[in-house]
Amino acid sequence: MNNKPSTMKLLLRVPARATAFSFIALLMMNSSYAQQAPSTQEKPLPIPSRSAAKIEKLPYSSTARIQANKDHDFLLVGDYLTTKKVVKEQTKAQAKINSTGGVIVLHDCHSNRSRYQTLSETIALQNLHTLSMDLRGYGESIAQGYSELDIKKNAKDIVSYQNDVALLTTYWADDLVASYDYLRTKMDKDKGIAVVASGCASAYAVSLAEKIHISALVLITPEMGYSDKERYKNLIDIPTYFIGSAHHQASYSTAKELFDWNGAKYTKMQTFKGDKTNRHLINANDSLVSDIALWLKSILK
Numbered sequence: 001m002n003n004k005p006s007t008m009k010l011l012l013r014v015p016a017r018a019t020a021f022s023f024i025a026l027l028m029m030n031s032s033y034a035q036q037a038p039s040t041q042e043k044p045l046p047i048p049s050r051s052a053a054k055i056e057k058l059p060y061s062s063t064a065r066i067q068a069n070k071d072h073d074f075l076l077v078g079d080y081l082t083t084k085k086v087v088k089e090q091t092k093a094q095a096k097i098n099s100t101g102g103v104i105v106l107h108d109c110h111s112n113r114s115r116y117q118t119l120s121e122t123i124a125l126q127n128l129h130t131l132s133m134d135l136r137g138y139g140e141s142i143a144q145g146y147s148e149l150d151i152k153k154n155a156k157d158i159v160s161y162q163n164d165v166a167l168l169t170t171y172w173a174d175d176l177v178a179s180y181d182y183l184r185t186k187m188d189k190d191k192g193i194a195v196v197a198s199g200c201a202s203a204y205a206v207s208l209a210e211k212i213h214i215s216a217l218v219l220i221t222p223e224m225g226y227s228d229k230e231r232y233k234n235l236i237d238i239p240t241y242f243i244g245s246a247h248h249q250a251s252y253s254t255a256k257e258l259f260d261w262n263g264a265k266y267t268k269m270q271t272f273k274g275d276k277t278n279r280h281l282i283n284a285n286d287s288l289v290s291d292i293a294l295w296l297k298s299i300l301k
Contacts, residue, residue, distance in 0.1 A: 059083050059124035064131060068171070069178045076175055077140035078113060078133035080186065081124035101191045101215065101300025102129035102183045104176070108199030108278040109165075109223075112139030115279045119196070122289045126297040131183045135201065136175050137168040146171075169200075173207040180212055192300050194218070196292065199251075199278045203228040209235055216240065216266075216299040218292055221251035221277040222258075229258060237264040241295050243288070247275040266299060 155161035192215030202222035
């Protein structure tokens with residue numbers, strides 16, 4: 001037989017005041033334990049931040065190797081970019097319905113196509129067939145006797161360098177025709193092609209527009225001489241997006257002069273503070289790349 005007193009009997013022997021204090025202490029211990037004990041309920045997953053949740057979309061890209069028109073042994077190199085939507089077109093009827101325009105992107109004389117990758121990708125994501133080219137002598141479009149870097153290494157002075165580069169650029173006009181022909185094979189023949197040209201490439205975009213109908217031009221801080229500007233003025237008005245820096249006087253004056261001359265409805269001009277040019281101007285203004293892409297889409301729709 002169990003002779004041990006029960007807990008209740010022990011409590012009854014304790015004075016009332018002590019019992020009250022013990023009861024309060026017991027409650028406090030239970031409360032503390034409840035706070036420290038791990039919950040058996042499943043905790044909600046943390047909500048990811050916008051940056052973590054955002055998945056960057058990129059277009060499909062393949063290397064384009066294009067045979068030059070006048071020098072068949074020379075290969076021009078570029079990137080052909082397109083979207084999944086375009087890649088998966090199956091039938092001619094679907095291609096006709098979903099077909100889009102095309103854009104050729106030309107770098108300036110101090111860089112190569114890799115410097116314009118973000119711009120090219122953003123344009124391609126507007127469902128536009130995009131061809132970003134290395135001009136002859138730059139990037140991967142090089143061969144013995146056709147390399148701007150070799151010309152720079154071997155030049156005796158600035159005059160000899162400029163003369164040799166000028167000789168190199170005499171091929172560019174025909175090279176652009178070959179690039180245009182390549183891009184045309186990727187598209188519906190009824191869709192238009194635009195050209196984005198930066199710096200010195202602007203004059204060669206005009207040269208291409210003299211030979212072939214171009215639907216639109218984007219000229220980024222254009223470097224053009226008097227004869228180049230006159231050739232532009234002799235073209236039928238082409239929708240042109242002029243982009244300039246207020247304090248880079250030469251390119252700003254060219255852009256402003258040609259903007260004032262152009263009578264196309266959708267021609268526009270955007271001027272930024274400072275003196276940045278070419279890719280430096282693009283990199284300094286986050287919204288500019290998207291604005292160029294959306295403008296091209298609106299023209300080539």
